[in-house]
Amino acid sequence: MAPWKIHGQEHLTATLDRGLHQGQLAHAYLLVGPPHVGKDTLALQLAQAVNCLGEDPPCGQCTQCRRIERGIHPDVQRIAPTQDERTGRLHTEIRIDQVRAIERATAMQPYEGRYRVFIFDGAERLSLDAANALLKTLEEPPAHVLLLLTTVEEEALLSTIRSRCQRLELRPLPEDRLVAVLTEEHGVTTEDARLLARVSGGNVGWAVSAVANPKLLDERQRRLETLLSVVDGGLERRFQYAQELAQQFGRDRGAVREELGFWLLWWRDLLVLMQQAPDLVVNVDWRQTLEDRARRFQSGEVAIVVRELVATLERLEQNANPRMTLDVLMLTLPAPKPVPARQEMA
């Protein structure tokens, strides 16, 4: 086994190992999977593997591997939306001039490695022009070029782009394995590791960065508190929230997708509590609030919200009007019943 440093993706690294040893790697790969599942990690290690000087690539130790890991290798380049020179704001798309620059760069021999590797970070953000320009490079890339496209939104890519890449689908790590990684490699207590494993949905990257950066957990806490204020609030609060979220969607689609992901888990938690399956609750630290709300909704109402959340995420991906879509979602939220009167002891 080659020393890939990525958890839970053995189904992919085994195939890549064979390709490496038989000299039969594809020239373009599409790395597909939810946020923080390890797409960037795998892309970087693939860049190492094709340039590695060790016997068992990616060794992680040789000068090539190290320089790539530190992000200072001249033959490995990341492509993401850039900042606007005048306004300083981040563009929402990867633009055609960026792709044209890559096209010119592919014609040049590698400076110091064997391969020039181009990693398109969030390929769903390619503008239509940029995607069409990239097609040409994908059709017949020079032999020393490896193109890696990562995406959370495979359906948003042109089918012609998808068909020219070999697809690598990354899977979230099963809970027990993630708990083991967190306790054994990151010194987290078992209790904290269980919470992180649940909350992250098996996404190692998120869980590990939450260990290093407690702000991520604070951020989650803030999001769940907002959610509760919207669920408990009246229509005015709900529409205000829809407006805020729609505005945010214009700037940062990923953040809105993540927020709705938290919503989906929360409502799903209510449903599993109602179905007497408390072991399946994800937000274990919110158990009491969840149990309280579970008594104040009907399971049919909750099931509708879960379905509507999934539909909302799909509509937003298909470029529906965000404000209208989110307003509709708010209208499907049921009003919580008043707290049931306590039964008096006889």
Ligand SMILES: [Zn+2]
């Ligand atoms: Zn190496």
